Amino acid sequence: MSATFVYDGDCAFCTACARFVERRVPTAARIVPWQRADLAALGLTREQCLEAVQYAAPGRPVLAGPDAIAALLRSSHAGWRPVGGALALPGLGALSWPVYRWIARHRHQLPGGTAACAVPPP
Structure with missing residues (x-):
């Protein structure tokens, strides 16, 4: 079983981003x-999925938000790996x-x- 990247399918912006990933980020996820x-x-x-995108890989902790995006990019079979690695660096990761x-x-x-993409404030 491969990793799974989970996004909000009710949000047009999230869906457009997911379509970009499917077209441009070669990954087995x-x-x-x-x-x-x-x-x-x-x-x-x-609740987790309403809060942020999620990356679930067998045998590993679930990652959320930018950590999930970084993991997805690191799983790429192409030039996206360094971008995912950069997102995990301490300075950039903090931002x-x-x-x-x-x-x-x-x-x-x-x-x-x-x-329909609007998220109510916490």
């Missing part, structure tokens, strides 16, 4: 919306969560986003 994933089998909850949260809060305003 499955890319699936959480609404169609077997969350229990992946060790995920609905990745605030940037990820900003994007998540504003995803309805980003290219491809719709009102």
Whole structure:
């Protein structure tokens, strides 16, 4: 069983990003919306998936948000590996969560986003 990258299939921005990954990031990971994933089998909850993208790999801890994106990029069979590695560096890694949260809060305003993409504030 390969790794699985889980995103919000109800969000047009997230879906556009997932389509980009499927076209441009060669990886063995499955890319699936959480609404169609077997969350229990992946060790995920609905709440985790509402909070951030998830990367579930057999025998490894589940990663969320920018850590999940970094793991997905590191799993690539092409030039995306260094980008994923860079996201895990201490300096850049410290900035990745605030940037990820900003994007998540504003995803309805980003290219491809719709009102349905808006996430209620915590």
